[in-house]
Amino acid sequence: MLAIIGGSGLTRFTRLEEAERRQVTTPYGNPSAALTFGLLSGRPLVFLARHGDEHTIPPHQVNYRANIWALRECVPTGIVAVAAVGSIRSDLSPGDLVIPHQIIDYTWARSSTFHEGPHSAVTHVDFTEPYDHVLRRQLVDAAAAIGARVSEAAVYAATQGPRLETAAEINRLERDGADVVGMTGMPEAVLARELAIPYAAINVVANYAAGRGDSREAIRMEAILSVLEGAMQQVFAIIERMLTSHD
Template structure:
């Protein structure tokens, strides 16, 4: 079964044939919302809205451990994460779809591991390549099959939020090698790795990052929603091809 985590702009998966809803309990508290079970094309799917059904949970308060644990317990064998990002790299303008291949983590204070008990041996996972190569390839192939343009690779900078970044901070991220910036990529990716769940991200550029292009002086929030509406329709088509 495929697990799909929806972010900003994808709090509902309208093309999912929902069969049941389930409230999950985990050792780490409650996940962001109910899990929706159903089918997308010929594939069994479980869907979870990362920020809650009404988009009420800010990035730094998402219970990432509960979300990943619940999806694993529900039977998900792999996870596709959908999230909006700000474009830093010159060719990553609003509406661009990207499958990142690397992460730089700037978050702090988040519960970022399942292995934090003091009465257990230290467990360290390899995180050299944070995204599953085979799942990344499936997303890319599905986009091409759907006739959707998509960028292969990029460095995702995970920032704390919930505020957006300053122009100087974006310049720093660019110097560090970041191509896009978001707030939910970590610890989600590493928690999936700890649980042995193949994980890959489908990032949607909703706006230029601070100081870039038409965001040189301010982020134009009025444009973001319009961009996401069109881009998420493309994302749903890609997900259908992943599940075909």
């Protein structure tokens, strides 16, 4: 069973058949929302809204540990995380889709490991390649099969939020090698790695990052919502194709 984590623009997976919601608890508290189980083209899937059902949980207050632990209890074959990002790279425009291959973490003060506490051994988890290679390939192949254009490689910069970045900060991220910027990619990815759950992401470019393109003077939130609404239809289609191609 595949697990989907939905971000901004994807708080409900409306295409699920025979949908059933289940409230769960974890040793780390409650996840952001009830888990939704259902079928997509006859294949089982579980969905979790990262920011809650009504999009009320800001990025820095998401209980990432509870979310990943709750999905782990479902024994998923993998997690596909959907998230909106800002484009740093000039060739990535609003509405484009990105399958990132690397992360730079700029977040702070987030609970970012399961390996802590008085009885936990010191554990170093390899994170050289933060996204699962097989899962990424399946997403790329599914996008190609339906004719959706995606960027197959990008460095994702995870910032703290909830505020958006300054233009100078975006310049710094570019110098660091980042291509897109978001607020939820970490510690989500590393927590999945700690629990040995394959994890990959689909990023929807919602806007140009601060100081770039039509965000040179300011970022217009109303434009972001319009872009996300249209792009999410392609995300649905990619996930559906991925499921039906890999039983």
